[in-house]
Amino acid sequence: MNHLAPTPEMSASLALNPDQFASADGQKINLIGIPREQLAHMLEERGHKKFRTKQLWHWLYWQGVTEFDAMTNLSKDFRRQLAEEFVVERPTVSEALNSVDGTAKWLLKFPDGNEVETVHIPEADRGTLCVSSQVGCTLTCKFCHTGTQRLVRNLTTSEVVGQLMLARDAFGEWPTPSDHSRMITNVVMMGMGEPLYNYDNVAAALRIVMDGEGISLSKRRITLSTSGVVPAMRKCGEELNVNLAVSLHAVDNDTRDGIMPINKKYPLEELLDACRTYPGVSNARRITFEYVMLKGINDSDTDARQLVRALKGIPSKVNLIPFNPWPGSDYECSSARRIASFQTIVQDAGLSAPVRTTRGEDILAACGQLKSESQKMRRSERDALAAAHLAAQVAGQD
Numbered sequence: 001m002n003h004l005a006p007t008p009e010m011s012a013s014l015a016l017n018p019d020q021f022a023s024a025d026g027q028k029i030n031l032i033g034i035p036r037e038q039l040a041h042m043l044e045e046r047g048h049k050k051f052r053t054k055q056l057w058h059w060l061y062w063q064g065v066t067e068f069d070a071m072t073n074l075s076k077d078f079r080r081q082l083a084e085e086f087v088v089e090r091p092t093v094s095e096a097l098n099s100v101d102g103t104a105k106w107l108l109k110f111p112d113g114n115e116v117e118t119v120h121i122p123e124a125d126r127g128t129l130c131v132s133s134q135v136g137c138t139l140t141c142k143f144c145h146t147g148t149q150r151l152v153r154n155l156t157t158s159e160v161v162g163q164l165m166l167a168r169d170a171f172g173e174w175p176t177p178s179d180h181s182r183m184i185t186n187v188v189m190m191g192m193g194e195p196l197y198n199y200d201n202v203a204a205a206l207r208i209v210m211d212g213e214g215i216s217l218s219k220r221r222i223t224l225s226t227s228g229v230v231p232a233m234r235k236c237g238e239e240l241n242v243n244l245a246v247s248l249h250a251v252d253n254d255t256r257d258g259i260m261p262i263n264k265k266y267p268l269e270e271l272l273d274a275c276r277t278y279p280g281v282s283n284a285r286r287i288t289f290e291y292v293m294l295k296g297i298n299d300s301d302t303d304a305r306q307l308v309r310a311l312k313g314i315p316s317k318v319n320l321i322p323f324n325p326w327p328g329s330d331y332e333c334s335s336a337r338r339i340a341s342f343q344t345i346v347q348d349a350g351l352s353a354p355v356r357t358t359r360g361e362d363i364l365a366a367c368g369q370l371k372s373e374s375q376k377m378r379r380s381e382r383d384a385l386a387a388a389h390l391a392a393q394v395a396g397q398d
């Protein structure tokens, strides 16, 4: 007996849920997003040797090819068999927009009609891809456009990995380039959705992204942002060990309850405890606390001092995010002067606290502005909003 043969339980866990990996036409299985162990199991079940997985993986995630015919070191027979059952697909791009500041946004449409957005933000020393984890979000934070979207479902592993694959297609980043020459050097799970409410698929996708024989992005270049799903934070640290960003936005329970309903379930004390004990956290690997500046809500000097006290003992950095308006939002962004005063208090306490520059606003690609087709604005509305925001910014510089 081959003692390495999988037990029935193991086979069950390696079995693929075909719905999760269906091709766009529903006829075949999309190989993109299938975890490596499951891919190996599937090929072995079909009588293929183990090393075939490594070869196929290389074509999919190092070379980035989408045609089996291009996989030249695979026998013709193997390629034919693959083509009968499988495809290599990316999500369909229904709209691609470019901001005047270089930010790019892709609106992706899935076969069930649902849509999400992926955003690329180029900076002098890096290029960050902001990836979505869900269609919409169940969490309804009051300041966030995504939270107002009615339709919600988890993205599959294919749909999460697919966002990075298609961005790499767009930048011609195949085969996997060396670190320093990439347009996409960093990935942040900060698009639509709460990644820790879709933990299994996000984790499987990030394992593919981190695989050194494929896309090969280091865990140090991946940041997962959560609104504070406390029970999943430790698991995320232990299993993936990616950087953590926490959407804090307020440091007293009353204010946070008012703007982020999840605080009623996992209040600040529990959230900050989970941060303090996040696996791998150290002064070299700090937790990023995101803090959206909302006029009159969370932006006083007292709030800033309370923030400093709350973060004592947690290796932290703070990202101050000017609130980005969206049609129908109830809030205003704090004035530039207010933000500067808040920032000074936090920085004087020894914490790094950059004010995040708003990017891609003219194409509604900025934080919290993502929302897909069902309730998307028309071009004219978008232009009107951009103009209104510009006027507000000028006024805010008093």
Ligand code: SAH
Residues within 6 Å of the ligand: 143, 144, 145, 189, 190, 191, 192, 193, 194, 195, 225, 226, 227, 246, 247, 290, 292, 321, 322, 323, 324, 325, 367, 368, 369
């Ligand atoms: N659901 C996750 C990740 C996506 S949101 C989370 O909440 O962390 C990404 C970041 O954008 C979060 O910090 C979120 O609080 C912030 N954000 C949401 N709406 C915003 C808005 N209108 N202006 C500025 N930032 C916003």
Ligand code: SF4
Residues within 6 Å of the ligand: 137, 138, 139, 140, 141, 144, 145, 146, 147, 148, 191, 192, 193, 194, 227, 247
């Ligand atoms: Fe969801 Fe994050 Fe938006 Fe809150 S801020 S509604 S958790 S996407």
